[in-house]
Amino acid sequence: MAEYRTRQREMILDYMIKNKDIHVTADMIIKYFQFHETPIGKATVYRNLDKLVSDNIVRKFTIEDGTGACYQYSGAGSRCREHYHFKCTRCGELYHIQCDFMNEISSHVYKEHKFKIDSSKTVFYGICEKCGN
Amino acid sequence: MAEYRTRQREMILDYMIKNKDIHVTADMIIKYFQFHETPIGKATVYRNLDKLVSDNIVRKFTIEDGTGACYQYSGAGSRCREHYHFKCTRCGELYHIQCDFMNEISSHVYKEHKFKIDSSKTVFYGICEKCGN
């Protein structure tokens, strides 16, 4: 099954790359193109996101308050493969944290607990500094 | 606003305690009582779960594949307050892991990154030993 290169697919991927630092919802994509460029059908957005997720170019989260899924670019050029994400449950801000200690978590858990963490799917929840903790 | 003690509320709490080691969905509760005891209305299940969550007796997760929310008892008698949860994205099994190293994560992140992790809301995703990693 060959794969076609369509305008819509390019537009969505471009959008994901441009917004690689935030968590994007399907609705944001739909709304964006509705008002800024040529509208893209809802189904098309979902189908392309699914494909990008299967191809490991985008990863999918479901945020704690459950109001739909979030997507984020994680392909070439993104620096989000090795670090962890922290989401403030109060203000919703997403933080990207990378440090040696955090990197040790994966190896510790793998060695001692035989569990291979997929850091790209894991999000820590809590309260950030701004929101007073 | 006084709070009444109803049969349904007790049934749901009992169910949560009995199943404190797994992630339970609203639908599981509805189905269970539909077939095993007196059925409980959908809305009642959701309303009581919400209340239990506000009261910090149950916590709510949204699992990675996005098919609805999961709930888990975390009140007295549960040992899930201080440790982390690991969910295998292949078999769906939920693991409860507690060890000193993991406990250091919270204090490290708090000290160095000014983020106060809520470990009861955080779930690590990855592949477990059984599923070959």
Added chain:
DNA sequence: TTGCGTGCAAAGGTTTTGCATGGCA
């Protein structure tokens, strides 16, 4: 008796699916 809780059905929101049409190769 008071007023919170329940249950049903309807509404709301997100995501998926069916099907005819459009467009890449």
Added chain:
DNA sequence: TGCCATGCAAAACCTTTGCACGCAA
């Protein structure tokens, strides 16, 4: 031309809400 991709609308989910009735205190 062949076949995948798109777009629309409808369907399928999960969850919330409105409202009348039931039941705990």
